[in-house]
Amino acid sequence: xxxxxxxxxxxxxxxxxxxxxxxxxxxxxxxxxxxxxxxxxxxxxxxxxxxxxxxxxxxxxxxxxxxxxxxxxxxxxxxxxxxxxxxxxxxxxxxxxxxxxxxxxxxxxxxxxxx
Numbered sequence: 001x002x003x004x005x006x007x008x009x010x011x012x013x014x015x016x017x018x019x020x021x022x023x024x025x026x027x028x029x030x031x032x033x034x035x036x037x038x039x040x041x042x043x044x045x046x047x048x049x050x051x052x053x054x055x056x057x058x059x060x061x062x063x064x065x066x067x068x069x070x071x072x073x074x075x076x077x078x079x080x081x082x083x084x085x086x087x088x089x090x091x092x093x094x095x096x097x098x099x100x101x102x103x104x105x106x107x108x109x110x111x112x113x114x115x
Contacts, residue, residue: 003070004033004034004091005033005034005035005036006028006033006034006035006036007036007038008024008035008036008037009038009077009083010037010038010039010040011039011040011055012037012039012059013047013048013050013055014107014111015058016062017058017059017062018107018110019102019105020102020105023098023102024096024098025037025066025072027096029066029071032071034072035071036072036073036075037059037063037073037075038075038076039052039055039056039059039074039076039077040052040077040078040079041076041077041078041079043079047108049111052076056076059074060074
């Protein structure tokens with residue numbers, strides 16, 4: 001049987017995964033659930049200064065240990081309009097509610113070297 005993953009879709013537009021990203025992944029890892037990080041292949045602009053390939057390299061370098069342990073995979077996907085599902089499709093859709101210190105993290109501020 002194939003391993004099931006927790007899917008995290010994003011642009012990941014910081015030069016490194018910040019504490020908010022890691023907090024989200026840890027919610028899966030603490031239950032020994034591997035993480036599939038899907039990088040949206042978006043156009044490069046002011047809000048998205050990194051290409052999907054640059055993001056993939058950054059994430060792969062930062063999470064190399066988790067990847068080698070089989071707890072993480074990183075893929076590039078086409079940009080998406082929405083995430084939809086039909087009736088009971090065999091997986092959950094969950095919202096993670098981070099603590100205040102994590103929810104205050106801003107990728108835009110990180111990119112602009114702000115605090």
